[in-house]
Amino acid sequence: MxxxxxxxxxxxxxxxxxxxxxxxxxxxxxxxxxxLLGMLAGEQAISALRSHHQPQAAISQPQAAAQMADNASLSxxxxxxAG
Numbered sequence: 001m002x003x004x005x006x007x008x009x010x011x012x013x014x015x016x017x018x019x020x021x022x023x024x025x026x027x028x029x030x031x032x033x034x035x036l037l038g039m040l041a042g043e044q045a046i047s048a049l050r051s052h053h054q055p056q057a058a059i060s061q062p063q064a065a066a067q068m069a070d071n072a073s074l075s076x077x078x079x080x081x082a083g
Contacts, residue, residue, distance in 0.1 A: 018025050027033075 015025065
């Protein structure tokens, strides 16, 4: 079950308990919740843009040299091992 659904269910349950006990909820006004929703949407949008425009990781100099050596040994092994 999704964390969001569990959270929603818990919130609804607590709201029902508050209503049955005639307790006023300490929740902020609805306009504050709309602002919070906007903050979360903005955060998700920036995260999506950053992951979409993230450059490919470059290989370091030692990794590139090792990779070239591996490729050279593989190609020479194919040439001499054909006999």
